[in-house]
Amino acid sequence: xxxxxxxxILMSPxxxxxxxxxxxxxxxxxxxxxxxxxxxxxxxxxxxxxxLALVFDPLYFKIFLKSAGIAGLSAGIxxxxxxxxxxxxxxxxxxxxxxxxxxxxxxxWSNYLVRTYAWIVLLNREGLIVNLARWIGYQGELPxxxxxxxxxxxxxxxxxxxxxxxxxxxxxSRLNPEITExxxxxxxxxxxxxxxxTLPMTVPGIATGFVFxxxxxxxxxxxxxLLGGGQFQMIGNLVYAQFLTANDWPFGAALSMVLIAVxxxxxxxxxxxxxxxxxxxxxxxNG
Amino acid sequence: MSxxxxxxxxxxxxxxxxxxxxxxxxxxxxxNWDGYMAADTIDxxxxxxxxxAELVLHATNEEIMGKLIAAKGVGYDVVFVSSPFAEVLNNxxxxxxxxxxxxxxxxxxYSEATELPHDPGNSFSLPYAWGTTGLCYRSDLVDTxxxxxxxxxxxxxxxxxxxxxATDRWLLAAGQLQLGYxxxxxxxxxxxxxxxxxxxxxxxxxxxxxxxxxxxxxxxEAELVHAWDGWxxxxxxxxxxxxxxxxxxxxxxxxxxxxxxxASENKDAAYDFVNFILDADNHRWAAENIxxxxxxxxxxDGVDAGLIETFPNMGMAPADMLKFEQMRDVGAAQRDYxxxxxEIKAAN
Numbered sequence: 001x002x003x004x005x006x007x008x009i010l011m012s013p014x015x016x017x018x019x020x021x022x023x024x025x026x027x028x029x030x031x032x033x034x035x036x037x038x039x040x041x042x043x044x045x046x047x048x049x050x051x052l053a054l055v056f057d058p059l060y061f062k063i064f065l066k067s068a069g070i071a072g073l074s075a076g077i078x079x080x081x082x083x084x085x086x087x088x089x090x091x092x093x094x095x096x097x098x099x100x101x102x103x104x105x106x107x108x109w110s111n112y113l114v115r116t117y118a119w120i121v122l123l124n125r126e127g128l129i130v131n132l133a134r135w136i137g138y139q140g141e142l143p144x145x146x147x148x149x150x151x152x153x154x155x156x157x158x159x160x161x162x163x164x165x166x167x168x169x170x171x172x173s174r175l176n177p178e179i180t181e182x183x184x185x186x187x188x189x190x191x192x193x194x195x196x197x198t199l200p201m202t203v204p205g206i207a208t209g210f211v212f213x214x215x216x217x218x219x220x221x222x223x224x225x226l227l228g229g230g231q232f233q234m235i236g237n238l239v240y241a242q243f244l245t246a247n248d249w250p251f252g253a254a255l256s257m258v259l260i261a262v263x264x265x266x267x268x269x270x271x272x273x274x275x276x277x278x279x280x281x282x283x284x285x286n287g
Numbered sequence: 288m289s290x291x292x293x294x295x296x297x298x299x300x301x302x303x304x305x306x307x308x309x310x311x312x313x314x315x316x317x318x319n320w321d322g323y324m325a326a327d328t329i330d331x332x333x334x335x336x337x338x339x340a341e342l343v344l345h346a347t348n349e350e351i352m353g354k355l356i357a358a359k360g361v362g363y364d365v366v367f368v369s370s371p372f373a374e375v376l377n378n379x380x381x382x383x384x385x386x387x388x389x390x391x392x393x394x395x396x397y398s399e400a401t402e403l404p405h406d407p408g409n410s411f412s413l414p415y416a417w418g419t420t421g422l423c424y425r426s427d428l429v430d431t432x433x434x435x436x437x438x439x440x441x442x443x444x445x446x447x448x449x450x451x452x453a454t455d456r457w458l459l460a461a462g463q464l465q466l467g468y469x470x471x472x473x474x475x476x477x478x479x480x481x482x483x484x485x486x487x488x489x490x491x492x493x494x495x496x497x498x499x500x501x502x503x504x505x506x507x508e509a510e511l512v513h514a515w516d517g518w519x520x521x522x523x524x525x526x527x528x529x530x531x532x533x534x535x536x537x538x539x540x541x542x543x544x545x546x547x548x549x550a551s552e553n554k555d556a557a558y559d560f561v562n563f564i565l566d567a568d569n570h571r572w573a574a575e576n577i578x579x580x581x582x583x584x585x586x587x588d589g590v591d592a593g594l595i596e597t598f599p600n601m602g603m604a605p606a607d608m609l610k611f612e613q614m615r616d617v618g619a620a621q622r623d624y625x626x627x628x629x630e631i632k633a634a635n
Contacts, residue, residue: 039619040375041349059629059633063633229492229493230496231632232632237632246622247353248625
């Protein structure tokens, strides 16, 4: 048996799985976007571009921008925190690193909903944080932390932080310590070494982490619903509402189509960054 | 209307006693909200009728409507939906025209419940539960509210401690009632006023909440919430300081109904089932378990007086409820309603 055929046979279950459960449903949804909504929900099979046009209506476009803002902020914060944590882990003695990474991904062992509910318990007006503040003697009225945009960002950062730690840890741990030593020997300060040597060489990890958090956040609907108290509509909530409450499947499909396009664009940009970085390394190797 | 259980968002399918009934009986698929019947109802029906009914759950009206419309009503025999959605099923020709001869227990209904505006004469739907929408509040923490304005523009010490229902129709109804409009108003100018009022109200809101508002009252996180009467009762059950009231501008009258699907292949069993529910004892058992009023005179007459004392809104007379306007299907305007709600929720 040729290697090619063996590869094909080995890959076929995965390909069939993706085709049947990913590609086909996606295509079905995308096709829906071009039909009209029936007066009572259903779908009328008349071609239209109305649904796609509606996505760019100022109301819905604003929700898109808002979601992108929240997702961008969450991804940015997660990158700063995650990079610092990954840097610290990579600086530890090698034998301790697996344990520390294990702790970083430990939250993934519990359900996403449970982790999000935990924040409700922490942040609500009668919650643990407020009661702790009272216990240590704070008398004044505390502002409500829950059901705010900040609470949504906290929830997203918390839930996706481990992705960034892992994606930043990979290039940091592979970094040859001799390169930074050379930089220091040649007179660069620690900060300059970090800024001009370490950081540029680990950008692909940051980019991967950023895109991951951004893509997962912009389509998220659970966290804004639970921690935002339903007061912040993100694009995921809008899609959810079109399918499950407004019964406007064609518009929901059009929204998801644009959302998927944005995500694909970002993932491709991230792939380009990663490729360029790989090229850079090769150049260094040759030079 | 999504109702009764925070768990209801989890699309669980409970097939109760599916294997215990005799094999010759016809299976029957009933869809209802989670926790909206007594837990033993399906078992009791199967035992009494020899059927193999199974219960499936829907979290919202819209969820079951999406499935019914997509499948042209195939796959379900009896569904529980709010009356505007029963109207839609009827308009789409999916609802069975009811043969009253097969539902002798229809005689147990209050006369008011047989002449409801959405379906006078019960030609396609049977009322299962009904009630009002008003304010549920902590009487130990806030002054007794009188108006929808107390929710929409709360006093400074209550601001940030109120919640509103998130479902389109009821969210909008709070504004419609405050402005003196019909709960079925569709005029764009009037609805723009409603939207602006609700955007203003959002500034003092803790959250939109359809499912856990009574728990927020119990914990003290909220002090005044927009609530369906029956669901306020769950709060009252945990804290006697929680009370329910209907603002002076009025309420809507909501009615949740049972509809038999025209496509049902088990119509006899479906008729048996709705008739079983309308039985005085069974419907009373439902009321006592879910703490919602049922439109069944024979059932309500038998409800324990102590229960009505604890949950005063259970004792509201049908004639008093009928003073309020029933929420109706608004047809194509539903899409405008959805957009208005998006505008409200996207506003800062």
